[in-house]
Amino acid sequence: MYLDNDFRLKAGLAEMLKGGVIMDVTNAEQAKIAEDAGATSVMALERVPADIRKEGGVARMASISKIREIMETVHIPVMAKARIGHFMEAKVLEALKVDYIDESEVLTPADEENHIDKRPFRVPFVCGARNLGEALRRIAEGAAMIRTKGEAGSGDIVEAVRHMRTIQKEMKQLTVMGRDELPTAAKNLQAPLELVQYVAEHGKLPVPNFSAGGIATPADASLVMQLGAEAVFVGSGIFKSEDPARRARAVVKAATYYNDPEKLLEACEELGEAMRGINTAQLEEKELLQTRGW
């Protein structure tokens, strides 16, 4: 029921982005830097998460002129964020023909109970998740790519690691269960049985699983790839660093050669300062972005 032809096409673009880096950009100039550095895609937004965190206020879908300017500048896919539950922002982004919509906890939620019904859209969606149940609920709603949430704008990798390890562990547990145990597992995960059965059989999600939220260095990127991420999103980590172009190239290299410490060493050399970052353990519960959505 969930994995039809339409869905295959949507998840297909995510397949093409595997092994790559999707970079947050706020204008055409940054988008060009990202493309030249080898980004597979850019995420167009008004402010990077570190600034949203600092400046506060309501974070919404980026301005159309900004997104259009970015779409006209680069030839790689362009993604844009809509608020959780804001299906009309998503409709606008679809009409604009962005290549992927991120229903994102980084923006201020528009609906505290319901996510967007993503299946009727022709444009594919990516959604954040902290655990397997959350990932499968988003897929059931029509998400064609999952990214672990991490803690956006923190530059602290600990939450991205926690979420990737959690999802991997929960998937492994399903693979050793008997078929008769899966309905209860589905109940506990609060996820549809059909998708739980898929994971039990294949040991992975039916869509690509990427990592986001706190990746600031090439070593961070390779760490989450080692833990099972199939590609990485880098938000504030690039354009909040000292030398964005160089750091962007280094993260691209680290995503490809995550299994090769010699290449990773090359990527880590002469990088300039990373973003300062925030220790997420010192954040108050209400300051966390990852708790948005369910």
Add this chain to the structure above:
Amino acid sequence: MQIGVFALQGDFEKHGRALRRLGVDTVYVNSAWQLSTLDAVILPGGESSTMLKLLDLEGLFEPLKQFAAEKPIFGTCAGSILLATEVTSPSQRSLGAIDMTVERNAYGRQVDSSIRTILPEKEFENRTRPGELEIVFIRAPIIREVRGGARVLASLEGDPILVEQGRHLVATFHPEMTEDTRAHELFLRKAREK
């Protein structure tokens, strides 16, 4: 026989899966030294500009060009762009293994991606098996012109989508994303003949 799939970025695992289903083991390639151990390579789908950047930075472009001069390469989607003699929209460097002009993202953006069914050329059916071909297009390029020794094995609305030239093969679609293994079988035959 050793077949390599370039694993710089993209859907290389899907090609690995297609080859495994045909009983062929695959090596994922990201370094130049690996090329000397291989009989043929596949350039998968993904972002051609990202792959090109990594080919350049990691000193893989020239070794791959030399490989193409002797051994078969199969490129799908982004891989077909890398194998063309000329690329437009925008123009970018390429390996020049197949005498054709390719326009990037020519069908439009992701909302214009599609799954279609076509009848391939009789020649393709004769050399593999008869039957319709399922075409998965994802932000696909269009082959605007084929020249010289390039031969068209399948087309969609007049545009070539499956083309061979000597030992090389390109598809602007993603046979690795379907259950139909005929394009991979044709390529494996080229690799064996070599």
